[in-house]
Amino acid sequence: MFEKSYNIEIIKAIEKKWNVDSIKSKNINEDNQPQIVLKDVTTVYEGEKTPTLFDINLEINKGEFLLITGPNGAGKTTLLETILGILPIKKGTIEIDGMSVLKHGRKLRKKIGYVIQGLDFDPKTPFLVKTAVMIGRSGRIGLFRRIGKEDKRICRYYFDVLRNKKEIEDYWNRPIGKLSGGMLQKVMIASALASEPDILLLDEPFSNLDVNARNDIFQLLVRINKLANITILLVSHLSYVPKEISRVILIKKGRIILDAKRTNEVDLEQISIETFC
Ligand SMILES: Nc1ncnc2c1ncn2[C@@H]1O[C@H](COP(=O)(O)OP(=O)(O)OP(=O)(O)O)[C@@H](O)[C@H]1O
Ligand SMILES: [Mg+2]
Numbered sequence: 001m002f003e004k005s006y007n008i009e010i011i012k013a014i015e016k017k018w019n020v021d022s023i024k025s026k027n028i029n030e031d032n033q034p035q036i037v038l039k040d041v042t043t044v045y046e047g048e049k050t051p052t053l054f055d056i057n058l059e060i061n062k063g064e065f066l067l068i069t070g071p072n073g074a075g076k077t078t079l080l081e082t083i084l085g086i087l088p089i090k091k092g093t094i095e096i097d098g099m100s101v102l103k104h105g106r107k108l109r110k111k112i113g114y115v116i117q118g119l120d121f122d123p124k125t126p127f128l129v130k131t132a133v134m135i136g137r138s139g140r141i142g143l144f145r146r147i148g149k150e151d152k153r154i155c156r157y158y159f160d161v162l163r164n165k166k167e168i169e170d171y172w173n174r175p176i177g178k179l180s181g182g183m184l185q186k187v188m189i190a191s192a193l194a195s196e197p198d199i200l201l202l203d204e205p206f207s208n209l210d211v212n213a214r215n216d217i218f219q220l221l222v223r224i225n226k227l228a229n230i231t232i233l234l235v236s237h238l239s240y241v242p243k244e245i246s247r248v249i250l251i252k253k254g255r256i257i258l259d260a261k262r263t264n265e266v267d268l269e270q271i272s273i274e275t276f277c
Contacts, residue, residue, distance in 0.1 A: 037060075037095045066234065066248070069237060111199060115189055123175075125176050180208075
């Protein structure tokens with residue numbers, strides 16, 4: 001799926017934009033504590049009796065690039081939304097950067113970019129692509145602060161990086177409901193990047209993308225993970241583990257059944273995810 005033939009221009013562009021030295025130093029985790037910590041977390045949807053996630057224990061360090069996978073209905077999206085603090089938990093604790101997500105969710109969510117699975121808009125949705133990307137930026141600067149000139153420039157920058165040059169059309173001013181599935185997916189990723197997050201949660205971001213776009217965007221994620229030390233949690237139905245992924249979490253029926261880190265002893269490429277699913 002992820003081949004070598006990616007668009008080098010977008011990689012160069014992103015390297016230029018993410019000022020490597022300043023971002024790296026900004027994001028260094030000085031006390032060396034895990035960035036995301038879930039302890040015995042059980043998530044139950046409102047109105048449901050049975051939990052969807054059971055006793056999840058997870059520690060994620062700054063700069064890890066995780067692949068979260070597992071069968072449909074296993075609880076992957078639920079895990080991401082639990083980490084975001086937008087779902088009710090029955091027991092357990094969730095901390096990001098040492099702060100409780102339940103108490104400080106709003107503040108913490110400003111640091112997190114989230115690409116929602118299969119988002120779709122009514123064709124009559126009135127707002128424009130540029131507004132969608134700027135909403136991502138607002139997540140960073142605060143919804144009630146005005147988007148300035150520089151913010152607009154940054155939003156346009158991410159949109160242009162994500163938009164394949166071969167797509168001649170510039171859909172920046174188009175209503176969001178009129179985009180193709182792949183275009184919309186790119187806009188949503190651009191919106192998450194425009195928030196210049198410390199943590200990026202991506203739920204099936206490749207589902208509507210053609211092979212070239214998948215390669216480009218995967219390599220883009222690899223670069224921002226490496227250069228800017230951004231923690232990435234990627235939910236995807238891949239049948240193998242790309243070499244850039246540092247850890248694989250496999251979820252089945254609401255439980256983590258495999259949590260494998262790449263080490264000298266563990267070669268993640270040897271893991272055949274399908275045998276677990
Ligand atoms: N709002 C909700 N209320 C009640 N149950 C829900 C809700 N959303 C999801 N579920 C249930 O929780 C379980 C896990 O769903 P989730 O969306 O987390 O799975 P997933 O692993 O992301 O699946 P997929 O690969 O299909 O995206 C499923 O049984 C689903 O029906
Ligand atoms: Mg899902």
